Amino acid sequence: MFFRAFSKIEYQMDMTFYKSLSPQFQFLFFALTLCMVLGAIASTAAFSFSYFVSGIKEWRDAESAQLYISGKGKVAVRPDIAVFTAGVVTQAKKVKDAQDENTRRSNAVIDYIKKQGLAERDVKTIGYSVAPQYVFEKGGDRRRPPDIASYEVRHSLEIKVRDLTSVDTLLGGVVLAGANEVGSINFQVENDEAVKREARKLAIEDAEDRAQALAKDLGVRLVRIVGFSESGNGGPIFAASLIGGFGGDFAPSPAPEVAPGEQEVHSAVTITYEFR
Numbered sequence: 001m002f003f004r005a006f007s008k009i010e011y012q013m014d015m016t017f018y019k020s021l022s023p024q025f026q027f028l029f030f031a032l033t034l035c036m037v038l039g040a041i042a043s044t045a046a047f048s049f050s051y052f053v054s055g056i057k058e059w060r061d062a063e064s065a066q067l068y069i070s071g072k073g074k075v076a077v078r079p080d081i082a083v084f085t086a087g088v089v090t091q092a093k094k095v096k097d098a099q100d101e102n103t104r105r106s107n108a109v110i111d112y113i114k115k116q117g118l119a120e121r122d123v124k125t126i127g128y129s130v131a132p133q134y135v136f137e138k139g140g141d142r143r144r145p146p147d148i149a150s151y152e153v154r155h156s157l158e159i160k161v162r163d164l165t166s167v168d169t170l171l172g173g174v175v176l177a178g179a180n181e182v183g184s185i186n187f188q189v190e191n192d193e194a195v196k197r198e199a200r201k202l203a204i205e206d207a208e209d210r211a212q213a214l215a216k217d218l219g220v221r222l223v224r225i226v227g228f229s230e231s232g233n234g235g236p237i238f239a240a241s242l243i244g245g246f247g248g249d250f251a252p253s254p255a256p257e258v259a260p261g262e263q264e265v266h267s268a269v270t271i272t273y274e275f276r
Contacts, residue, residue: 071207227272
């Protein structure tokens with residue numbers, strides 16, 4: 001009874017205060033009160049909607065699950081390019097003599113290569129250096145700086161061969177022309193991206209087949225793909241070692257026949273499926 005009477009008195013006081021205001025202030029008071037009420041309603045509705053959406057998301061997550069399926073693909077490929085290095089190393093007591101000799105022999109090697117029909121873009125210098133060769137005086141003081149005994153000039157070429165039938169001839173020919181250091185030979189595929197794509201395609205097909213079979217065994221339905229990753233061994237490179245450093249006027253035996261063979265390019269993928 002007391003609280004009811006108090007509320008009635010408070011209400012009458014509020015109405016008395018409201019009636020005492022001018023019409024402009026009465027309108028302002030009414031507008032502010034209405035905004036407060038509408039704001040409270042909107043805030044309550046937004047909170048309820050957010051809670052509803054969160055509940056829906058949790059329900060969907062609980063209803064869905066994921067499968068991680070791996071697939072593998074491989075493509076056997078034969079190389080169509082051979083790349084090897086040929087170097088000329090010369091030594092002399094004077095720098096100029098070492099350089100002159102190196103230039104003469106290097107030009108002879110390049111001239112020989114051009115006569116074999118190789119394009120200029122397939123022959124490039126990958127290294128040129130001039131370095132002193134030091135020697136300690138026999139029985140002398142080791143704390144004393146060594147003397148320069150001679151100078152070494154090294155010129156290295158990278159040679160790309162597109163006709164694999166001529167590789168054997170070129171390997172022997174560059175040495176006879178003046179090269180005395182031959183590096184390892186690599187057999188490559190010029191358009192290796194196409195090979196990688198083919199291996200990846202096979203890996204994806206393998207994963208899809210595995211996923212469909214597993215879904216059937218489990219009695220579930222695949223909904224969509226939600227993740228993908230790939231790994232592989234990169235492009236094919238076929239290496240064969242050659243002995244270098246023939247030295248001076250050494251006359252080598254004919255180069256052995258090299259066999260490029262073939263190699264498998266691998267791709268491994270992992271596909272994540274959502275299922276229900």
